[in-house]
Amino acid sequence: MKAIIGLRNPQAEYLGTRHNIGAEVIDVLADRWELRLKRGPMRVRADLATHGFGEHKVLIGLLRSSMNVSGNPTKALIDYHKVDPSDLLVLHDDIDLAFAKLRLQFGRGSGGNNGAKSLIQSLGTRDFWRLKLGVGRPPGSMDPAAFVLRRFSKAEREEVDILIQDAADVAQTWITDSDSAVQQAANRLPPT
Numbered sequence: 001m002k003a004i005i006g007l008r009n010p011q012a013e014y015l016g017t018r019h020n021i022g023a024e025v026i027d028v029l030a031d032r033w034e035l036r037l038k039r040g041p042m043r044v045r046a047d048l049a050t051h052g053f054g055e056h057k058v059l060i061g062l063l064r065s066s067m068n069v070s071g072n073p074t075k076a077l078i079d080y081h082k083v084d085p086s087d088l089l090v091l092h093d094d095i096d097l098a099f100a101k102l103r104l105q106f107g108r109g110s111g112g113n114n115g116a117k118s119l120i121q122s123l124g125t126r127d128f129w130r131l132k133l134g135v136g137r138p139p140g141s142m143d144p145a146a147f148v149l150r151r152f153s154k155a156e157r158e159e160v161d162i163l164i165q166d167a168a169d170v171a172q173t174w175i176t177d178s179d180s181a182v183q184q185a186a187n188r189l190p191p192t
Contacts, residue, residue, distance in 0.1 A: 001050075001056075001057045001058070001059055001081060001082065001083050001087065002056055002057070002058050002059070002083065002087045002088075002089070002175055003058070003059040003060075003061065003077065003078060003081065003083045003087065003088050003089070004026065004029065004058065004059070004060045004061075004088075004089045004091065004171055004174075004175075005026075005046075005060075005061050005062075005063065005070075005074060005077070005088065005089070005090050005091065006022040006023035006024070006025055006026035006027075006060075006061070006062050006063075006090075006091045006092075007019075007022045007023070007063065007067045007070050007090060007091065007092040007093075007115040008020040008022060008023035008062060008063070008067060009066045009067055009149075010062070010063070010064055010065070010066065011066075014149065016151045016152070017148065017149050017150060017151055018093050018095075018135040018147065018148045018149070018150060018151075018152065019067060019093055019148040019149055020093075021091075021092075021093045021133045021135060021160065021163075021164065022090070022091030022092040022093060022131075022133065023062050023091075024164045025091045025131075025133070025164050025167045025168050025171060026060050026061065026062050026091065028164055028165060028167075028168040029060050029168050029171060029172070030049060030060060032168065032172075033049075033051045033053075033060075035049035035051055035060070036049065037049045037060070037061065037062060040061070040077070040080075041080060043076055043080060044073070044076050044077045044080050044081075045063060045064040045065055045073045045076070046061040046062060046063045046064055046073060046077055047061060047062045047064065048060070048061040048077075049061070053172070053175050053176070054175070054176055056175050056176065058175055059077075059081055059083065061077065063077075067092070067114065067115040067118075068114040068115060068118060069118055070115045070118050070119060071118035071119045071120070071121055071122025071123065072118075072122050074088070074090070074119055074122065074123065075122040075123055078123075085123050085125050085127050085128040086106075086127050086128065086129075088128040088129060089128075089129040089130070089131060089171060089174055090115075090116070090119060090128060090129065090130050090131070091130075091131045091133070091167065091171065092113060092115055092116065092130065092131075092132060092133070093113075093132075093133055093135045093148055094111065094113065094132035094133065094134055094135065095135055095136065095137055095138065095144055095147065095148060096111060096112070096137075097132050097133070097134030097135075098134045098136065099134050099135060099136035099156070099159075100134055100159050100160070100162075100163045101134035101188065102131065102132070102133060102134070102163070102166065102167055102170060102185040102186075102188045103131070103132045103134075103185055103186070104129065104130070104131050104132075104170060104174065104178075104181050104182045104184075104185040104186075105129070105130055105132070105182075106127070106128070106129050106130075106178070107126045107127045107128075108126060108130065109126060111132075116130060129174065129178070131167060131170060131171060131174070131185065133163060133164075133167055135148065163188075166188050167185075169184065170184050170185045170188075
């Protein structure tokens with residue numbers, strides 16, 4: 001089994017913010033596959049659905065915990081469903097990646113992302129996949145934490161909606177061919 005998890009802050013006030021862009025990709029996958037995420041088992045704090053994709057069984061989910069403490073819930077999820085960390089794809093925002101760019105990587109450090117830091121600590125390994133969605137840098141001297149909790153402007157939102165669809169395409173490719181998915185993400189051209 002493979003698992004694709006979108007990091008987010010689950011509280012209603014964070015819907016549509018930069019920090020929740022990974023969760024929006026899960027919503028797209030659920031729509032494409034005509035799935036409805038349902039509350040997982042008691043010890044797994046996540047909304048989940050499973051899907052047959054070719055010869056693979058795929059678990060998609062949204063954690064019910066905030067991004068900065070996503071490690072323990074993810075560990076519980078992969079332990080319960082017997083998913084090897086190397087078969088885990090985590091979707092999240094990245095302020096160090098240019099706006100509307102994608103990057104798919106395996107076995108990297110946290111890059112300053114507190115969600116990734118929590119995952120690495122709880123899983124005890126860096127050997128999992130991450131699809132980073134570029135949300136751009138904060139303007140001027142704005143605090144990065146405040147920036148990622150802001151919503152996209154109307155002009156940005158149009159491009160973000162396309163980015164989310166492209167990220168869902170990369171996630172689907174990853175299920176069967178991770179090398180092609182890495183190239184697919186790298187070849188995505190941001191707006192000019």
